[in-house]
Amino acid sequence: MTKGVLVDLNKCIGCRACQVACKQWNELTAEETTNRGTYENPPHLSAHTFTRIRFNEVADNGNFHWVFAKQQCMHCEHPACQAACLVGALQKNEFGAVVYDDKKCIGCRYCMMACPFGIPAFEWEEPLPWIRKCTFCSDRQGGGLEPACVTACPTGALKLGERDELIAVARGRISAKPDEYVDHIYGEREVGGTSWLYLSPVPFERIGFPTRGDAAVTINPERAMSAVPPALFAVAALMTGLYWVIKRKDRLNRAETDDQKEKEEVAK
Amino acid sequence: MTTVRRSFGDIVSVGRSFPIGTSILTAVAVIGLGVMIYRYLNGIGAISNLSDGRAWGLWISLDLYCGVALAAGGFTLAGAVYIFNRKKYYPIIRSAILTAFLGYTLVILALLVDLGQPWYIWHIIINWNIHSPLFEVGVCVMTYTIVLALEFSPVVFERLNLRVPLRIIRSIQIPLVIAGIVLSTLHQSSLGSMVLMMPETVDPLWYTPILPLLFLISAIAVGPAMVIFESSLSSRAFGHKLGQDILSGLGKAIPYILGLYLLLRLVDLAVSGEIGLIFSNYPHNMLWWLEIIVGVALPIILLSRASIRQSKTKLLWCALLVVGGLVLNRFNVSWFALAGREGYTYFPHWMEIAVSAGLIAWAIIIVMLANRYLPLHHHEGEWKVGGGKSHRG
Numbered sequence: 001m002t003k004g005v006l007v008d009l010n011k012c013i014g015c016r017a018c019q020v021a022c023k024q025w026n027e028l029t030a031e032e033t034t035n036r037g038t039y040e041n042p043p044h045l046s047a048h049t050f051t052r053i054r055f056n057e058v059a060d061n062g063n064f065h066w067v068f069a070k071q072q073c074m075h076c077e078h079p080a081c082q083a084a085c086l087v088g089a090l091q092k093n094e095f096g097a098v099v100y101d102d103k104k105c106i107g108c109r110y111c112m113m114a115c116p117f118g119i120p121a122f123e124w125e126e127p128l129p130w131i132r133k134c135t136f137c138s139d140r141q142g143g144g145l146e147p148a149c150v151t152a153c154p155t156g157a158l159k160l161g162e163r164d165e166l167i168a169v170a171r172g173r174i175s176a177k178p179d180e181y182v183d184h185i186y187g188e189r190e191v192g193g194t195s196w197l198y199l200s201p202v203p204f205e206r207i208g209f210p211t212r213g214d215a216a217v218t219i220n221p222e223r224a225m226s227a228v229p230p231a232l233f234a235v236a237a238l239m240t241g242l243y244w245v246i247k248r249k250d251r252l253n254r255a256e257t258d259d260q261k262e263k264e265e266v267a268k
Numbered sequence: 269m270t271t272v273r274r275s276f277g278d279i280v281s282v283g284r285s286f287p288i289g290t291s292i293l294t295a296v297a298v299i300g301l302g303v304m305i306y307r308y309l310n311g312i313g314a315i316s317n318l319s320d321g322r323a324w325g326l327w328i329s330l331d332l333y334c335g336v337a338l339a340a341g342g343f344t345l346a347g348a349v350y351i352f353n354r355k356k357y358y359p360i361i362r363s364a365i366l367t368a369f370l371g372y373t374l375v376i377l378a379l380l381v382d383l384g385q386p387w388y389i390w391h392i393i394i395n396w397n398i399h400s401p402l403f404e405v406g407v408c409v410m411t412y413t414i415v416l417a418l419e420f421s422p423v424v425f426e427r428l429n430l431r432v433p434l435r436i437i438r439s440i441q442i443p444l445v446i447a448g449i450v451l452s453t454l455h456q457s458s459l460g461s462m463v464l465m466m467p468e469t470v471d472p473l474w475y476t477p478i479l480p481l482l483f484l485i486s487a488i489a490v491g492p493a494m495v496i497f498e499s500s501l502s503s504r505a506f507g508h509k510l511g512q513d514i515l516s517g518l519g520k521a522i523p524y525i526l527g528l529y530l531l532l533r534l535v536d537l538a539v540s541g542e543i544g545l546i547f548s549n550y551p552h553n554m555l556w557w558l559e560i561i562v563g564v565a566l567p568i569i570l571l572s573r574a575s576i577r578q579s580k581t582k583l584l585w586c587a588l589l590v591v592g593g594l595v596l597n598r599f600n601v602s603w604f605a606l607a608g609r610e611g612y613t614y615f616p617h618w619m620e621i622a623v624s625a626g627l628i629a630w631a632i633i634i635v636m637l638a639n640r641y642l643p644l645h646h647h648e649g650e651w652k653v654g655g656g657k658s659h660r661g
Binding site for chain 2: 043044045046047080083084085086087088089104105106107108109110112113114116118121122123124125126127128129130131210212213215217218220221222223224225227228231232235236239240242243246247250
């Protein structure tokens with residue numbers, strides 16, 4: 001059973017205590033940013049910002065919604081980054097967290113390209129750069145603590161629990177107040193399911209959540225990779241066979257022409 | 269001492285025969301080297317416009333994706349000569365193997381620039397994720413480079429007159445060629461498998477589960493085209509005489525391979541019900557049309573005509589179309605038709621371009637020197653195809 005977090009966007013007040021708590025616990029430096037005319041700051045996740053709140057102003061069904069959406073690693077059930085990483089530096093662990101081991105990483109950034117949510121970040125300004133991303137506070141969970149963001153949340157918008165139970169809780173909230181929630185638990189099925197789950201008052205595509213299919217993105221590469229060993233043996237056998245057959249044919253032809261020449265010479 | 273003096277004289281005379289060309293080449297090579305040194309001191313962030321929104325850029329598209337595909341001349345020609353016994357292509361096999369070897373060396377050097385932690389590249393050897401397509405690419409590139417070095421080594425041994433290693437290499441020549449074909453099949457296709465991990469970001473005109481197969485077939489098609497390209501240029505530049513029937517023979521094979529490739533691409537789009545995108549998916553469909561018309565359909569039509577294959581210049585231009593189409597395809601898949609994260613833009617920094625250009629310049633310089641110092645084009649009696657009598661002798 002993997003852990004997850006249910007993020008109820010109806011309960012989030014956009015205080016960004018989670019953002020601060022995350023920086024504090026992970027000892028992330030502040031980023032210098034410019035005023036972009038929004039509370040949303042910094043503009044992107046980065047190697048120094050593992051989570052942030054996105055501020056969305058949405059008119060939906062004639063109602064105005066100001067929706068605050070926490071963004072961080074979704075901790076997929078079938079992580080593309082884990083399948084992509086050639087040295088196995090990214091692994092989903094017993095808490096459901098997808099964690100990174102910089103003792104293995106070589107800095108190829110395939111994880112960044114593979115991630116369907118655009119999460120892993122790179123320390124571009126460092127001469128010796130590593131990948132950085134939300135750890136689901138595995139270090140805290142290992143000691144029985146909740147993730148720093150969950151602990152910091154003052155409204156209960158973030159709820160840690162077993163993923164299955166959280167889905168049941170989310171269903172309950174939707175059916176209890178169908179007017180306040182869209183009937184969609186984001187992360188329940190997206191890319192084969194994620195540990196982090198979201199409830200929202202407006203459709204997710206309206207608040208910047210990427211629309212993702214239900215199939216894990218790892219399915220096609222897995223299929224392709226499972227074809228590698230048979231392909232290896234097939235090509236090797238085919239080439240050896242062709243070489244043998246063609247060479248034999250060549251030798252027979254040559255022997256035939258030699259025979260003919262001999263006969264001609266004898267006839268002379 | 270004498271060899272040193274002679275090489276200096278020869279280098280000077282290379283300079284004399286290509287005065288402007290060589291000085292530009294040397295300048296590009298030296299600048300590239302300088303930028304690489306700067307990069308190892310300051311990191312890739314200091315010399316590139318790569319960002320979290322576009323983590324792979326010019327180096328991956330050009331040096332890895334195009335570099336590996338364009339080095340396919342090595343395994344295709346080795347297969348034709350040693351497995352399919354097409355002795356006709358024998359005179360150009362050595363330069364094809366050399367360019368493939370240099371191509372792979374470039375790929376590795378460029379990857380060492382692109383990696384954030386290049387000094388940990390050996391982690392691939394101890395930490396295996398056998399499910400990662402990139403792991404397959406890494407292992408195959410490493411081993412195939414060694415195979416290519418061994419395949420080329422007889423040329424060096426001949427030059428240095430080392431008989432024992434020469435005999436050893438020749439005794440394992442066929443297994444080496446087969447290993448080369450197997451490794452190439454695996455990692456040409458696994459470059460396509462790598463992109464399969466990105467179904468949400470690669471444009472559906474290019475994303476397909478059969479991408480590995482398409483990558484393999486297009487690499488097999490571009491192999492002969494690259495050999496035509498290199499051989500035509502080097503025969504012009506270095507004055508080696510080369511029978512036109514050799515190159516036109518290579519040109520004859522291309523339409524069959526490209527025809528299969530075109531068929532697969534169209535059928536795949538039709539089967540997945542996405543064929544309509546070639547009209548509706550603006551602006552990416554323009555790249556698709558350019559790639560298909562200029563790089564696939566046109567070469568199929570032109571190279572089917574004997575009159576075009578018999579003309580040195582026309583054949584060279586057709587080969588360039590095939591190469592151009594492949595380059596555009598790999599750029600499309602790994603960059604142009606691959607969505608980055610929102611809010612980021614990417615255009616390569618001049619130093620990114622300088623690294624790639626510098627590496628290519630080094631390769632050309634090495635090819636020029638090899639043409640001068642190594643027995644690339646003439647073969648002693650001992651060096652015959654198909655295990656003739658001389659092998660046993």
